[in-house]
Amino acid sequence: MTTPTPDAVRTTLAELVHEQVLTSEQADTVSNRLTALWAPATSSPRRGRIVEVAGYLGGAMVLGGAAAIVVPTWDSFPAPARFLLAVVVTVLLLGGTVAARFAQFGEADARHRLASALGALAAGAAAIAAAVPADDAHELLAGSIAALAVAVPAYALVRGAPLLAGAWLASSLLIGDVLDRSQVEGLLPWGLAFAVVGALWLLLAVPVLGNPVKEPGLVAALGGCTGFGAAEALITEDKVPLTIVGLVIGAGFAAAALALYLGTRTWPALIPAVLIALVVPATALAGLFDNVLAAGFAVVIIGAVLLVAGGVALATRRPQPRTQ
16 A cells, blocks of 8 residues: 555645535645654754744844834825825735635645734734824724724634734724714723623633634633723722722623633633732722722732632643543
8 A cells, every 4th residue: 555645635635625525724734734744753843933933023023124114204105105005015915814824835824823914914004004094083993993804804714813813902992992982981881891892702712613713712811801901990990889890890701711711721711810810809909998908818818719729620630641
């Protein structure tokens, strides 16, 4: 029995994708696993990751240098020239996103990471392009909408953390601008609005069939941290009703983030849960009793509870069988 060549396997996978037996992503995953088996024993995955990181650093340096050249003289360009330049950059970045997504060379995971990073940059460039023709009062509104309009379809094409982070940032800026434009006053409506935004992002991390999000841990961290910010903003107002609302919001987000961690086993979901547990009760008690000692006792008690819970989890954890 002859061993199939890499080209033969890739051809077979392409045929299976064409016959809709496999999706394109599944075929990329299979090809990536088989490529690792065919690779010589002397090849180093760590070396490949170092080269990839070096490429990202090089790209960041090029973009930073270009920005250092263009930004100081940006306002001196005519508006049509600024708009055209931003549109050209957006198109080039989107082209790079599509090219990296469907390229047939290199490691599939690395290509997807590159495509997602380029897509996030394209969303940023689209935001700049949309803000140029808008007046000063509508720049943020136009830019955030344009960024979402690019980031969401791009994420449908390329699942990746940079695009998710870009969409979260654009959605947060959009909500803030809408509230400001509507002349909403008081921390309560602002805190509740951002709590709703955080809750929507947490829902995207729920492990249900058909969920398009591939990075539930990141989504849980982003949504939970949004809720943490909303709760902390309400508590620091030093008004008892707002402090109580902030405590309720914080407790709800901490419980939801912890539940998502237990359901998905992705550690980033623990970030907002731990932040809320350590900061929100201490801030609330310090404000309610005007006493820092109360905050200190709260941190000690919560820390002891977390230590006990961690010890119980370690003691009851069943070892996973090793696979050869």
